[in-house]
Amino acid sequence: MRLLVVEDDRSVAQFLKKGLQEERYAVDLAEDGEMGLHLARHASYDLIILDVMLPKMDGFAVCRALRAGASQTPVLLLTVKDSTDDTVLGLDSGADDYLTKPFAFAELLARARALLRRGTVQPAGRLTVGELQLDFVAHRIWRGQEEIFLTSKEYAILEYLLRNRDRVLTRTAIIEHVWNSQYDCMTNIVDVHIRALRAKIDRPATASLIHTVRGIGYVIHTPGNR
Amino acid sequence: MRLLVVEDDRSVAQFLKKGLQEERYAVDLAEDGEMGLHLARHASYDLIILDVMLPKMDGFAVCRALRAGASQTPVLLLTVKDSTDDTVLGLDSGADDYLTKPFAFAELLARARALLRRGTVQPAGRLTVGELQLDFVAHRIWRGQEEIFLTSKEYAILEYLLRNRDRVLTRTAIIEHVWNSQYDCMTNIVDVHIRALRAKIDRPATASLIHTVRGIGYVIHTPGNR
DNA sequence: ACGGGCCTTCATCAAATCTTCACCGGAGAC
DNA sequence: GTCTCCGGTGAAGATTTGATGAAGGCCCGT
16 A cells, blocks of 8 residues: 655654554655645555645645546545635545644544545455455454464565455566665565565465566465466 | 667666566667667567657657658657656657656556557457467466466467467567567577477367468467468 | 664575577478 | 478577575664
8 A cells, every 4th residue: 555645844744654654554755745746646646645735736736636637546635724614625626535733643544544445446354365364454464363473565565466366466566566666676675575475474384375477576366266 | 569668777778678578578778869769660669668868869859750750659758857848849759658757667557558559459358269268468378277387488479379360470570579689580499489389288189279381480270260 | 872673685596498409300392 | 202491309508587595784662
């Protein structure tokens, strides 16, 4: 899950980034409206958290511009005053929800999750593949009865593979989805994390759940799929 | 599918090449405009990805030169600034689409696919010939119920033969389509791969699905057609 | 400051795959 | 029937790719 936070106040931005990363989201930051709009247009996010008061272009404008471009990405607006005006203006401009500063981080999280759930086709917060069970909301994983603890990168990769099971994901796609990096292809970072993942989720005896597709990337197959 | 990437920044060029190769395209690189134009004229590509800022000859000029030569090959321009000027100039010079740097690789891919789709009558995602079934999207193959695992070269050749079934494809055509340039044709590399393919897709008993046309190349016939 | 966990990079190794080559046998020409 | 190419064949050698183990750096909590 990849989020974009558009917020000019550095300390608030860092606070949000850190908190969201702890919830295992990949987070990009933008410091002003223009930058935010640009990023939103040229990368694919699952949710955009948008401050209203921004240099260069305010949150409403960014939101309208996005919707004018037919973007469907859910937008959560952060307004300052508790004025009905702002609220109406926000929802009018195409935002999906709003939150008034100051807010509790837990509430932001709750609304963010609600928005993320809304768009996704994913019916339940849970997914079972073979003996593996994954809880998208709690970000927890079990193999049978036993819980498996993954690091955030491991979790992010596994979730991406599972949400797209039976589709081969290229290393490039994985890097783009899980990291925020630009044009870096000379690394085997994906392989290394895959190895760590395999070590944790495969039992010594069984064949690997994650299949390597030589020259391309990795897949997880639904059992019995053809 | 064979693509030409004209880009002077080595790291970006490598990034694009690797990412596109992971998507099973054959990719040639050119480092400057002149080289790009030369390659584009003397080899046949399905798509050209063209940076605007290039040594010797900029992207617009290359594009115009190509169009002046009546080339129909789709061109995707990579512009730097988000200025309308560049956009207009680009489309004026005959490009089919453009993308502003920095971009997400997934977006480049989406646009590249859109351009490649244009013109061709895209056969459905799946194709059945005899007891062979092929999934163009997942790049997977089955004979009856049993999945057959091919190497990337084998797959590329088989897909090419199947997309052009009932047409005899010469070795030269196959080489040009499946390999990137820098390949001489005084080799029996195609024959060797065809042999490997036959070993995998033909059952021991049955006659070969791939027919040899002596002195020319190879064909796959639609059942009942010949 | 210290130690631990995590992320990332790097070098190395083994396996899969690609390519070349030499030889053989059959198809087609005569 | 014989001769000549052309393609089939098997195997060796080269190359590419992924797996692996280890080391260094960074961040965080103590």
